Amino acid sequence: MQVTRELFNEVMVPNYNPADIIPVRGLGARVWDQEGNEYIDFAGGIAVNVLGHCHPELVNVLKEQGEKLWHLSNVLTNEPVLRLAKKLTDATFAEKVYFANSGAEANEAALKLARRFALDNYGPEKDQIISFKQGFHGRTFFTVTVGGQAAYSDGFGPKPGAIDHVDYNDLSALEAIMSERTCAVMMEPLQGEGGIISPTQSFVEGVRDLCDKHNALLIFDEVQSGVGRTGELYAYMGLGVTPDILTSAKALGGGFPIGAMLTTTAIAAHLKVGTHGSTYGGNPLACAVAEKVLDIVNTPEVLNGVKQKEQQFREGLKAINDKYHVFDEVRGKGLLLGCALNEKYQGRARDFLVASAKEKLMCLVAGANVVRFAPSLTLTDADIQEGLARFERAVAAVVNA
Numbered sequence: 001m002q003v004t005r006e007l008f009n010e011v012m013v014p015n016y017n018p019a020d021i022i023p024v025r026g027l028g029a030r031v032w033d034q035e036g037n038e039y040i041d042f043a044g045g046i047a048v049n050v051l052g053h054c055h056p057e058l059v060n061v062l063k064e065q066g067e068k069l070w071h072l073s074n075v076l077t078n079e080p081v082l083r084l085a086k087k088l089t090d091a092t093f094a095e096k097v098y099f100a101n102s103g104a105e106a107n108e109a110a111l112k113l114a115r116r117f118a119l120d121n122y123g124p125e126k127d128q129i130i131s132f133k134q135g136f137h138g139r140t141f142f143t144v145t146v147g148g149q150a151a152y153s154d155g156f157g158p159k160p161g162a163i164d165h166v167d168y169n170d171l172s173a174l175e176a177i178m179s180e181r182t183c184a185v186m187m188e189p190l191q192g193e194g195g196i197i198s199p200t201q202s203f204v205e206g207v208r209d210l211c212d213k214h215n216a217l218l219i220f221d222e223v224q225s226g227v228g229r230t231g232e233l234y235a236y237m238g239l240g241v242t243p244d245i246l247t248s249a250k251a252l253g254g255g256f257p258i259g260a261m262l263t264t265t266a267i268a269a270h271l272k273v274g275t276h277g278s279t280y281g282g283n284p285l286a287c288a289v290a291e292k293v294l295d296i297v298n299t300p301e302v303l304n305g306v307k308q309k310e311q312q313f314r315e316g317l318k319a320i321n322d323k324y325h326v327f328d329e330v331r332g333k334g335l336l337l338g339c340a341l342n343e344k345y346q347g348r349a350r351d352f353l354v355a356s357a358k359e360k361l362m363c364l365v366a367g368a369n370v371v372r373f374a375p376s377l378t379l380t381d382a383d384i385q386e387g388l389a390r391f392e393r394a395v396a397a398v399v400n401a
């Protein structure tokens with residue numbers, strides 16, 4: 001069968017609009033398309049391929065597990081899931097883990113748990129969930145409604161209720177809306193899709209204090225910021241503010257679908273037998289791969305490497321900007337970086353993405369005004385240099401167009 005981009009339009013639901021090329025192979029930070037063109041990948045499958053493409057140790061563990069046991073369902077437990085849960089709880093504040101298949105599912109579990117916890121402890125009046133404008137938490141109807149972009153949640157009929165949004169980094173707005181009715185506050189400790197926005201230290205600390213004051217749970221959505229991305233295993237560690245529930249996905253499987261919700265024993269106790277579940281959650285293949293990802297990422301070598309590579313990116317991007325004057329700032333943390341376009345280039349992030357693709361560089365946008373990079377955490381100096389050289393040519397092409 002001849003597989004072409006046209007086939008996509010013929011057989012796929014049109015909710016995506018992928019690029020014209022079809023990649024067929026990847027290794028480290030490089031990807032090749034059907035024509036054999038080589039790309040540098042600064043997108044990482046949207047902050048997923050944390051160890052690049054086809055990392056040999058991940059390939060090995062997947063092959064080994066693939067010859068042992070693929071799937072059981074949660075009628076039975078398995079060795080990889082228990083090893084992974086043990087390692088995640090050893091490495092974080094959490095004492096208990098629930099596994100899902102994606103970020104949205106991990107967040108769905110977190111939100112349901114928060115509602116059940118409040119109901120059991122305080123009664124049905126305590127149902128308010130507060131989240132932040134421009135936040136993104138997934139595409140199930142509950143998570144997309146908690147997300148702060150009406151464009152994504154409108155047009156599907158009646159929404160789940162008791163969900164309010166306030167501006168990110170606006171502590172007084174949060175304070176004004178919180179009360180004993182507040183069940184949980186859900187936030188990204190570094191907004192990704194919303195434009196690579198870091199929280200101020202006083203804001204995160206303030207959110208934690210307000211949650212404590214009103215007996216509300218603090219949920220950190222670390223689906224994008226987690227698993228080494230910011231140079232810490234999870235971003236909360238760098239902020240020194242501990243949530244009650246944390247969700248992880250994307251990079252956790254290094255490209256194999258998996259999601260996880262982490263919490264304490266006392267909170268977890270409210271998801272009793274039968275209250276929630278998933279056929280695939282905790283699948284042995286996914287958990288075997290994620291265990292290996294965690295073993296490799298949660299080392300000083302990789303985490304410190306992220307901080308060094310961040311500097312290389314920042315220096316390279318500054319040099320480009322000194323020449324072409326297109327960004328107001330480079331923001332974000334670790335290897336989740338956003339170039340915020342200045343006044344002159346407002347709304348044109350996509351143009352930079354398209355120009356980059358022409359230069360055989362894969363990058364991302366975060367809204368209409370930010371070009372985003374979320375590459376492998378282990379990409380080499382040569383990858384960074386060559387990728388930035390391609391990005392410079394792309395910037396020049398947009399500026400000189």
Ligand SMILES: Cc1ncc(COP(=O)(O)O)c(C=O)c1O
Pocket residue numbers: 046101102103104105107136137138139188192193221222223224225249250
């Ligand atoms: C912070 C955050 N939460 C949740 C999600 C949803 O994850 P998934 O697409 O795996 O459902 C995303 C995806 O971009 C995300 O960035």
